[in-house]
Structure formats: C-alpha cells, structure tokens
Amino acid sequence: MTRRAFTLVELLVVIAIIGMLVGLLLPAVQQAREAARVMQCNNHLRQMGLAALNFESSVRKFPSGGWSPYWDGDPDQGLGQNQPGSWAYSLLPFLEQNALFQLGADGKFELSTDQQNGAETRGKTALGIFYCPSRRSAKLYPILTDTQYAANHKYTGGDSYAKADYSANAGSNIWVINEGYAPQDFSTAATFDWANNNHAKNANGTIFKHSGVTLGEIRDGTTNTYLIGEKYLEPEHYEASADKLTTNDNIYVYRGADTDNLVTCASTTLPMQDRLGYDHFHSFGSPHAGASGMAMCDGSVQRISYNIDAETHQNLGNRKDMQVVTLPN
Numbered sequence: 001m002t003r004r005a006f007t008l009v010e011l012l013v014v015i016a017i018i019g020m021l022v023g024l025l026l027p028a029v030q031q032a033r034e035a036a037r038v039m040q041c042n043n044h045l046r047q048m049g050l051a052a053l054n055f056e057s058s059v060r061k062f063p064s065g066g067w068s069p070y071w072d073g074d075p076d077q078g079l080g081q082n083q084p085g086s087w088a089y090s091l092l093p094f095l096e097q098n099a100l101f102q103l104g105a106d107g108k109f110e111l112s113t114d115q116q117n118g119a120e121t122r123g124k125t126a127l128g129i130f131y132c133p134s135r136r137s138a139k140l141y142p143i144l145t146d147t148q149y150a151a152n153h154k155y156t157g158g159d160s161y162a163k164a165d166y167s168a169n170a171g172s173n174i175w176v177i178n179e180g181y182a183p184q185d186f187s188t189a190a191t192f193d194w195a196n197n198n199h200a201k202n203a204n205g206t207i208f209k210h211s212g213v214t215l216g217e218i219r220d221g222t223t224n225t226y227l228i229g230e231k232y233l234e235p236e237h238y239e240a241s242a243d244k245l246t247t248n249d250n251i252y253v254y255r256g257a258d259t260d261n262l263v264t265c266a267s268t269t270l271p272m273q274d275r276l277g278y279d280h281f282h283s284f285g286s287p288h289a290g291a292s293g294m295a296m297c298d299g300s301v302q303r304i305s306y307n308i309d310a311e312t313h314q315n316l317g318n319r320k321d322m323q324v325v326t327l328p329n
Helices: 008-059 087-095 098-102 113-123 198-202 310-317
Strands: 166-171 226-230 262-264 291-296 301-305
Touching: 008 087, 008 166, 008 226, 008 291, 008 301, 087 098
Parallel strands: 166 262
Antiparallel strands: 166 226, 226 291, 291 301
16 A cells, blocks of 8 residues: 655645744734733732822822932932922822831931932832833843932942833923932921922923812813823833943932923924834823823723823823813723
8 A cells, every 4th residue: 555645746735824823913912912011001000100109199199200310219208299209109008018118217207228228229129100011121220320319318329229111200391300300418408498490480381390289170181181191212222231321211209309200391302112222201191002001080981092192191191271172982
C-alpha cells in the first residue's frame, strides 16, 4: 500500500495560509489588549475621582495642589491648603494608603531625619494607580538631578523615584502654574503670603497651587468641569535618564505644585496623543488612540477626543466661566 505525503507545494501553501491567519489575528489581539488597558486606565481615573470626592466630604474642599516642587508631602501639615505636598499625596488616605501618607510624622512641621526617611521610603513606593498601563509599568524612574530641588527638601536628586501619568486641572491660564513659588526655606515658607500669589489668584481650575476649591465654587457644574486626567508625555522620555527628562516629568509624584502634576487647558494646550519628538508642554494627553481619559468633578470618567475644539476645552477646564458646555461624543 502506497503512503501519501504532502508535496512541497502543498506544505508551502499551508504555511502561507497559517501566516495570513496569524497576520489577521495579531492586530485583533493587540486591539483587545489595548481596549483592556484603556479600561484599566479609566478605572484608575475613577478611583482617583472618587477619592477626591471622599476627600471633599471630609475636608469640605478638594485637595490642594501643594506649594511648589521644592516641597514634599508632610503628614504633620494635614489635608488642607497648608499641605505642601501634591494632590496625589493628599489623596493617599482615601486610596487605602494611609500608612504611606503617615510616613515621617513626628508631630511638628520642620525638616527632620524622621521626615526625610519617611519621604524617601514613600517616594520609592510605586503605586499602580498612578501609572497608565499603556505607557509604562509601576516602578521607579529617574528624577531631576538639579541641586535646587535636592539641597534641603527631603530627597536627593538623580536617584529613581515613583512618578505619575496623571495631572490635575489647574484651569485655562497657561502661565499660572509656574508663577509665585513658595520660598524654599522653612522659616518663611510656613507664613508665605498666598493671598497675593499670582497662581492662587488667577487659577480657575479645580486643583492648583495652595488651592482649596469647594463644590459650591464649581459654578459650571461638576459634570462639566475637569478634575484629574492623563497628561501628555513624549514616548522617548517614558524611561529617560535623569539628564534627558522633560519639564513635565522630572520630579516624583508626591512633591508639590509643578507642571508634572498640574496641567492647564489653554487654547494652545489641547489634549494630544503621545508623539515622538513633540514637546507638548502643559497639556493633557495619553498614549491611547483617539482620546485621553478625564475624571470629572462628579467622579465620572469621560474620554476626551483629541479633536476637541479649543473653546470647549477651555470651558471644561474653567470651573467658573458660566459657559454652557456639552461634552463631545
């Protein structure tokens, strides 16, 4: 009895068909994975939005943006406007991370070894909720080496610390983030004149330098006002070394008000998908196609199209312009 086998031509045809099927299947698998990552990113935003609302229920104000990047989170300064650390630091107790928040507590607001050690430990604890799964994993990344930041404010620059892929909405004034830093020395920072600080006076967002926005001050409605969203980053700088960091990703997550953790909604800073070689400063954005995620002041999460018009974007960032806004689909 003669045994029949595949000819070379038949084998090549089968291999070609399998290759075509794999080629058709692979994009679908990648698309499904990205859809899952977008859902996970939305869940991060939802958790932060709900934490901010729980914060507001306890403190009667949304979390402050902190003082400046020269200052770290300090548990002895509590949860109000006198907290020098970032909004992300203030949210820790409402994200089931109160132990992390309390590191370095010693009953007094001053620079001490206990506080330095606590801040160091906290700064080197990466929490998954602050990272976009499509961008980078929850691990430590290099931070700024500038001695201006490292001289006397609780950490040594140039090492690796936890970062964040999300920023809070500081409003529609693009220059307001970098104006009027709190003093770098303790003796004057604690009594700084915030009433005459340009940032505090001109910001119209929900979280900004030394902010304390109440629900009643969000006059445009909580469903129509940005709270926290994904921020824009250049892909080549996701894991950049300390000497190649961009200005909106060079400090760690718990330090005070800075372009790392506060974003403006000016007409020149529309949300954008991460793009190689394009420094889109001061902006929301993400690695996701089509839209970036945004937690609104009512705790809901919306996908904001990269094609949103400038006026609508500004209105959504301004909590008190009294403009009627319809979120684009």
